[in-house]
Amino acid sequence: MSNFDILVVGGGHAGIEAAYLASQFDLNVGIITLPGVGLASAPCNPSIGGVGKGQVVREIDALGGITGKLADMAGIQFRVLNESKGYAVQSTRVQIDKEKYSEFAEELISEINNITIIREKVIAIEFEDNQYSVRGECSTWNSKKIIMTVGTFLNGKLHTGSTTTEGGRSDTESSNSLASFFSSIKTVSARFKTGTPARLNKDSIDYAVMTEQPSDSTVRNFHCLNTYNTRNLKQISCYLTRTNETTMEIIRENKEKSPMFNGQIKGVGARYCPSIEDKAYRYPDKNIHHVFVEPEGLDLNTVYPSGISSSLPEEVQVDFLRSITGLEKCHVEQYGYAVEYDVIDTTQLNYKLELESMPGLFFAGQVNGTSGYEEAAGQGLIAGINASLDILERDSFILNRNSSYIGVMIEDLISNTRDEPYRLFTARNENRLSVREDNAVLRMYPYRTSLYLNDAIDHYNDVFVNVFEALIESIEKNVVKPGDRFLVDNKIKIAKRSTVSELLKMSSLDPIKTLEDYLVFIGLDVPREISRCIAITTKYSGYIEKASQHYEKIRSLDKKKVDWSRLVSSENISFECKQRIEKIKPETFGQLKLIDGLRPATLAVVAGM
């Protein structure tokens, strides 16, 4: 029998991130995953990053996580989303070779001496003598802490047309045997649903009639220790095509065959990620929908047609696929399917993602009702660090929602029972201007240093912060005057002398290029990511200042303590609101405000109390 400090059940994106972080504390870590499944596989969209999610990956990276490293290693197409919309909402998205991603994960994790990878099906988990005992089909292990990252494997059920199979996803079994252990843990009453489109043979597609989206060679890698934009793998393109009237007609005609609409699937899908059936029935007038044709890997023969996930019967899927421009002769390698699964009610978790009623048992990833590899990894990181700190009897690791997307996500999760899969949108962040990709190191620095670890990433972070502070101070002092050679050389016209900071704030100038030019002019060699961060920080400083003045008022109210037990006994608050308050037990007005469905009148009453 082996003994672990921390045992991670599940080897997905949350699981490996939890183990990777825990291993940095020199603890004895185990990952148990199903036989025949690679680590960190990408059963859905083969990409890492995206709007809001790119910020998460950079936060993970600055905190010493693994996701950014793997994305760079396996990246086959890099893009910046929202490029036209302003720096704060720009996000990096990397198309990954999903096969290589999993291989690299296996490689990096196996290299770590204090992580053991176990491939066995877990049958039972028990808690006795102050530790957990986990029984597999052949062996039993003891562990002080357990981190559950079981994804969609809780009572997972697969649907393609009228065919239903048990399993968390295609080709794998669901972890049904664990269900008995979970019977004591409250799950969300509605089952969640997620779906994927059919995978197509990449050689059966006519790319010439589609819009090509090539990889952008200027995009910065995710992992900060990697050279700015050097790629590990060969870069290839994604392609854009569209559905048409015929496509949508085929889907509409077969409505009664769709498990989602004939009642076979009862689970709740995400409104932000509708299947093509949803789109067809809900928007009967709209026939043109984007379809992104994304390669799944350099050596794999499949592509992922994003935007048309479906659980229609196979013959219907082929019909509608072949009606799409460029897919007329497509060959389906694997049909689309929908998965229904149970998720736990995350309001039972604390900020550490630990189950309040069972100390030492943590939950992270899709089992918490989130969607997305990045969200899963972010939770894995929080659970992994906190499980470690608990063993070492140190203070908990809690990210503030004002300075990180991960912090926003954790607080949102534990404050509310979700009624649909949770995804991080930038809209959930109140401080979008200051929570950006470019300043992730600055934002995460105080948190990472609080862990007292001494890795390569820590040295990098130190340098970043020092250079940033020194340089931002000097550009506030350095002055340029009309007629200066720097201004003449770069064709910049100003009316009166001004500091370099003021120059960067001018709306007619690109702050990043101006600062770079200035640094070249004065002969100072500064890492590109730092000068970029300084330029953007300077550009936004006035707006951030203005916004924070307005927030200050609101925040002081947010910090106000509320006595939830008094609220629950109040006559002026509706029964429904009371129920929600009683469940969440908010301690501050800020937390109270986050509760879904609280009526403004209730808040007004509480604000005045």
Add this chain to the structure above:
Amino acid sequence: MSYLYSHDPIIACSSGGTTNTGIAVIRLSGFENFDLIQKFFSLDFSKIKKRYAHFCKIIDNQIVIDEIILTYFEGPNSFNGENILELSVHGNIFNIEKIIKIFTEKCSFRKAYPGEFSYRAFRNKKLSLTQIEGLDLFLNASNPLSLKQGLSLLSGSLQRAYEDLLFHFKNHKSAIELSIDFLDDVGEEESNKQVQESFLKLKESIESLKLKISNSSVNLIDPEVVLVGQPNAGKSSLFNLLLNERRAIVSDIAGTTRDFISEKIRIEDNFFKLIDTAGIRKTDDTIEEMGIKKSYEVLEKAFFKILLINPYECNEDYFSNLDLESFDLIIFSHSDNKDFEAVSSKIMSKLKISGSIEPLSKNGSIEPKDSFGPIGANTSLKDSVLSEYISKIINKKYLNLSNSEPILLSRHVDQIKNIYSIVLNYENTLNNSTDISIISSEFNIVGHCISELIGIVSPDEVLHNIFENFCIGK
């Protein structure tokens, strides 16, 4: 601020105790039982009936201080949720002071801060924020308009108008988020279109709210009718004419206009303050300039503006600083003089006053010749009494404005003006910036203001102000 958290028993006189009245009401609130106060009353509190008027005596050191009517409201079923004793005492201010002193010096009561009774009602969840504002207006209503508005706040119909604003706010906010988080899904063109279209709706909504605050500076709670004109234009004559007919019982009230002659008049159910301004004219005298500045302020705030012109002694310089279009009524006086019509026509064209002159009366010395603004021109005025005519159009304007649901509460008026100007600023950012994160950050500021208006998140400061201005309960 500390009293906001205290549970001390408090005492206050509802009429303020500063003027002699027939009966004054003193309230004691927040005491746990009658143990300490029993000895000051001739009534046996163990036999008291709740919500029942008892006749009894207040006694101090075996001396009867006053004969009173006493009513007991037991918490939580009282106005503010606490135990309340209401004493109707004789309203001599010395008597009131003496009684209050008994309880503050010989019992543990302290004098209540202004608005503290209502604050406690709010604190004990007897009233919501908007209800308190409604109550404030209701209690301080000086005319039927504020009474109506007070009731409508209490019932929440005004809130619905605000919710419309909130609705469009949310739509625009959604459009912004759409263009950030779902740009790939909806495309650049569609998302920009959504942002622009939803903003126009929002702007319309705030503009219509702004219209409801009816020229904002016009005070409808205490409407003022202002007479303006050069010396000898006939202001005093008109003032007295209107006053003789409709002088109100209520006398002058203090305010910014105390430097002018002002009287309250009543037209049907409504009260107006009639003000005769010092002559507004150009001057080099600095002392006089102060008075003139004040006249302009009064004029700006006025609900109804009347300009008197004596066409025979008309100095054109006088009019250069006046916005003639803003007057509700322009009256040419001295119509019994020679060639009145010709002389006034000449002045009219000089001053670019449009409309026709219609003699109102053959006899009087004051003749309304034309009107501007909300009152239509060419009203048939023949043989009607002058004062009757003016009263009618004043009241008509008042009813028109009040029926369009003007917003009276000063907090709301300020906030709506504030939102409007922030929305205009924001529009500038929206049109000039290509950075959606800046646009969205600026828009969040609009959002905060809107939420303050509707009271979703009301900073403590706002609350405090309300309680300060809210002086009497019930």
